[in-house]
Amino acid sequence: MVLFIGVETRGYRLTAYSRSGESAILFDQYYPLDIDMGSMFDKENEIAYKLCEDIAFIEKKLGVKFKCFYMLCQNNHLVVRKIEVLKDSKRKDIDLVVDIEIMELLNLNKDRYRLIYKRGQVDENDMVYLEVCLFPNYLYSIVRAIEKNAKLRCKAIYSNYQLASHFIEAKDNYFALMEVREEDLVLTILEGDSIKSSIVVDQSYRDENFIAYLNSQGRILVFGDYRGQRFKDLIGSLTNMETLDDYRPNIYGKILAYKGQSLIGGKSKKGGLVDHYLESVRGSRLNIYMMRFMVLVLVLFILMGVRTLMDKRSLYRELEEARSQSISREASRTDRPKKIDKNIYGLDIIKVYEIHKKLGNTVKKMDYDKDRLLVDLELDDRSKVSGLRNDKLFDKASILSISKLEYYVEKEVERKKERKPDPGQDSQDQDGQNINTKLEDKYEIVKEKVKKKAYKYLVKLEIRN
Structure with a gap:
């Protein structure tokens, strides 16, 4: 109606x-x-x-x-x-x-x-x-x-x-x-x-x-x-x-x-x-302004769209060139093992291997986060940290944190212990006193385990790609 x-x-x-x-x-x-x-x-x-x-x-x-x-x-x-x-x-x-x-x-x-x-x-x-x-x-x-x-x-x-x-x-x-x-x-x-x-x-x-x-x-x-x-x-x-x-x-x-x-x-x-x-x-005056504004927005939208399209085409061309170069390099290296330096996440596998080999058993944990490698080390001497900085392999490394931990270890030590007298080997002097026939046999060397305080250092390294 x-x-x-x-x-x-x-x-x-x-x-x-x-x-x-x-x-x-x-x-x-x-x-x-x-x-x-x-x-x-x-x-x-x-x-x-x-x-x-x-x-x-x-x-x-x-x-x-x-x-x-x-x-x-x-x-x-x-x-x-x-x-x-x-x-x-x-x-x-x-x-x-x-x-x-x-x-x-x-x-x-x-x-x-x-x-x-x-x-x-x-x-x-x-x-x-x-x-x-x-x-x-x-x-x-x-x-x-x-x-x-x-x-x-x-x-x-x-x-x-x-x-x-x-x-x-x-x-x-x-x-x-x-x-x-x-x-x-x-x-x-x-x-x-x-x-x-x-x-x-x-x-x-x-x-x-x-x-x-x-x-x-x-x-x-x-x-x-x-x-x-x-x-x-x-x-x-x-x-x-x-x-x-x-x-x-x-x-x-x-x-x-x-x-x-x-x-x-x-x-x-x-x-x-x-x-x-x-x-x-x-x-109406307001409508005229609104129409002009909409036309301006439309023109800007078209220009941005054209520029985005051109950028995409440029990226596609660069990608195709990179793919063709990669294919040509792989074809020229068929007589030697293929070098895989990065996986799909961008991790440099060869560098990780070299770092792990260099640090050995001191590595406790390795983690990859975006474009950086995080390594947790356990060192028994703080001076070794300075040695890492002088190594070319760690030129892009930075220390995120160093933690000092106190712990106790058992060590075997030797000490002299006085022997107990042996009645069969003792004699009397003129005054009736007992003397040891061998003075050097008066002490014996014994081994025992004791707990000693020690320190270790937990170091967190950040290595940028």
Whole structure:
């Protein structure tokens, strides 16, 4: 289900349109606005607040949640004119013509409007007609407020005159298209297959001069709200006209099915609809900066990608050259053992073998970490560490740590021990005392094990490849 918001001169119309089912329009109501037309530029927040309240009421009544909406708008503030310029006219030239022929003539404030135009065909004099639309900025503010507060997304903003001119065929058979609304009508004057001008006429359109003007010009196609008494009175007053039935249900369905191209840079495909909301987004200063930033990022991304691709190709060439050189060297060394100096992890196997051979049993542990070899040694003399530094094999070695450990070892030692007297070998002197016949046999040499303190040094070496 889609919500359509129709902004008219003195109010707005809310319509809930179903994409499926026989009753396409499930809700349709006109809401008058008690706001003076001259103050609408300063009261967009008040209008938006009232719209959000009415939308919430419709959602509650129908038991649905709208996700998006379309806005159809045309009132006395929306100005449509057809001007003629040179085919090569730039945007600033067109702005100047608009200022002279429209803004000054109608006494309009340029800051309150956004200029949108669509080019026609170039004639034989190298002139081109522009369908110029001055769109009031307060309608953009109302849409942004609805999106923020009602959590809806605006799909597009269309003017009533362009919908009629786009979806009605054989327009060249008519002088004008007339859409009758609740309190006013939209009169679109045609010039062949294009629009010459479009104006909004209020409820005083039953004026005799206005009716006489319409009857004197040509055939008119009338459509819109047929329920009002004003419409019936208007139909009875026109002498050369034709009615179009079920205009609004048909126009809503065609809008949802429309997949044409919107205006881009002031140009569009012939007959294409101009999305005023999209033009507002494109024309915002922030969006311009964002687009420029995105273009810059895209250019940098492309340059970085090209450079990365070139670097990869260069690496591939170097790899192929290295492989070819390696193959040629291996072919020339078939008469001698193949030297394998590194494994897949980058370890220099030959150097590891030489280091292990040099250090011998002092090596307790060897480990390889990334691009370095870690060796744990156990030395019994600290002076041997200095000897390692003087060895060319360890020119890239650095000592990470030296730990001194204290321990005890058992050693066999000899010492003299006094012998015990032997009665069989003793004699008496004149005083009756015993003496040893052999003085040298008084002591004996014995061996025994004792624990002695010793030191060892744990050295951690780092050897870079």
